[in-house]
Amino acid sequence: MDPVQKPLLRALAGEAVWPPPFWLMRQAGRYLPEYRQLRAQAGDFISLCNNPPLAAEVTLQPLRRFGMDGAILFSDILMVPWALGQGLRYAEGEGPLLEPVRDAEAFARLDPSMLRGKIASIIETVSRVSAGLAAEAPKAALIGFAGSPFTVACYMVEGKGGGEFAHARRMAYGDPVLFGKLIRLLVDATVEYLLAQADAGAEALMLFDSWAGLLPPNQFRRWSIEPSAAIVRAIRKVRPDIPLIGFPRLAGPLLPEYAARVGVGTVAMDTGMDPRWAVANVPPGITLQGNLDPQVVVAGGEAMEAEARALLAAMRGRPFVFNLGHGIVPPTPPEHVGALARIIRMG
Numbered sequence: 001m002d003p004v005q006k007p008l009l010r011a012l013a014g015e016a017v018w019p020p021p022f023w024l025m026r027q028a029g030r031y032l033p034e035y036r037q038l039r040a041q042a043g044d045f046i047s048l049c050n051n052p053p054l055a056a057e058v059t060l061q062p063l064r065r066f067g068m069d070g071a072i073l074f075s076d077i078l079m080v081p082w083a084l085g086q087g088l089r090y091a092e093g094e095g096p097l098l099e100p101v102r103d104a105e106a107f108a109r110l111d112p113s114m115l116r117g118k119i120a121s122i123i124e125t126v127s128r129v130s131a132g133l134a135a136e137a138p139k140a141a142l143i144g145f146a147g148s149p150f151t152v153a154c155y156m157v158e159g160k161g162g163g164e165f166a167h168a169r170r171m172a173y174g175d176p177v178l179f180g181k182l183i184r185l186l187v188d189a190t191v192e193y194l195l196a197q198a199d200a201g202a203e204a205l206m207l208f209d210s211w212a213g214l215l216p217p218n219q220f221r222r223w224s225i226e227p228s229a230a231i232v233r234a235i236r237k238v239r240p241d242i243p244l245i246g247f248p249r250l251a252g253p254l255l256p257e258y259a260a261r262v263g264v265g266t267v268a269m270d271t272g273m274d275p276r277w278a279v280a281n282v283p284p285g286i287t288l289q290g291n292l293d294p295q296v297v298v299a300g301g302e303a304m305e306a307e308a309r310a311l312l313a314a315m316r317g318r319p320f321v322f323n324l325g326h327g328i329v330p331p332t333p334p335e336h337v338g339a340l341a342r343i344i345r346m347g
């Protein structure tokens with residue numbers, strides 16, 4: 001299909017496509033039995049991310065079942081620190097564990113010259129998914145992604161998730177020179193990584209800033225908005241037209257400022273954002289994406305239908321991409337996702 005005709009790309013370009021295109025954050029993953037089966041074959045999660053045939057297959061699995069308008073590359077935001085040489089593993093039940101970067105010595109061990117080589121298999125996955133979509137889901141668009149520097153730095157400094165990233169947030173105040181160096185390294189690595197994805201066939205790019213909302217406004221501007229804006233400027237020089245989606249989770253009333261200053265064409269709303277507030281406060285030229293509660297998809301039934309319809313009603317007439325307010329959670333019954341897809345398609 002001509003890329004200009006793909007519903008997701010039209011909506012990301014600012015058109016109020018109706019019924020709205022949809023995809024779901026974490027749409028590939030543990031709630032799908034076919035994912036769990038492939039994951040067991042691949043061994044660990046990092047090996048799966050670096051196995052292009054399997055990672056491409058996992059990317060396409062949810063589209064086969066539910067016909068989403070977007071396929072998001074199967075990878076992880078922490079593959080950037082991994083590609084910079086930071087020790088990383090995913091422990092069952094604990095999430096990611098990294099060798100923390102908290103001083104100049106640990107920072108000096110990060111090696112940006114490794115990046116290109118270490119992301120090569122992920123980039124090959126992008127090419128394979130691009131070919132796979134052309135063959136089996138020609139109306140769907142391929143979304144590449146990276147974490148925003150602040151969110152990735154949170155994991156790099158803390159060494160793990162699951163908390164409030166106290167070490168990272170203290171480093172931002174206590175040693176802003178070192179924290180700034182880490183953020184700048186991540187800006188450059190992220191630009192290189194996202195442009196490589198675009199060259200391999202990604203048709204839109206999303207920046208996940210899952211922890212931006214932990215910061216007070218002045219820190220949010222300095223560590224979330226400014227580095228994200230630097231990434232957008234660098235990408236725009238090479239790819240002036242590629243749609244960009246920003247997700248500053250928990251940004252609250254700073255969402256419109258984020259959209260304007262980062263320069264993304266689409267902002268993703270988290271679960272707590274009132275969609276009517278976003279419609280009233282984010283300029284109409286900016287597409288909104290989100291924000292059904294992932295937990296209501298676990299519950300399903302009438303509650304899910306009512307919430308989905310309320311969201312559709314709030315967004316009618318507005319450039320909009322239906323999504324969740326955060327990632328799908330593993331206990332989600334796949335049938336509920338199927339039912340949700342039917343509700344969205346009715347508009």
Ligand SMILES: Cc1c2[nH]c(c1CCC(=O)O)Cc1[nH]c(c(CCC(=O)O)c1C)Cc1[nH]c(c(CCC(=O)O)c1C)Cc1[nH]c(c(C)c1CCC(=O)O)C2
Pocket residue numbers: 024025026027028029030039045072073074075076077078090094095096145161208210326327
């Ligand atoms: C913060 C963050 C991470 N990763 C990501 C974020 C930003 C979005 C968000 O806030 O959720 C983004 C991400 N992670 C993954 C994707 C793939 C594409 C998709 O959305 O389907 C994407 C876009 C796969 C994954 N990333 C991870 C899995 C589970 C790995 C497994 O199969 O065991 C998947 C499918 C692991 C991961 N990766 C991360 C954590 C905290 C965890 C552990 C928690 C968990 O397991 O859900 C870091």
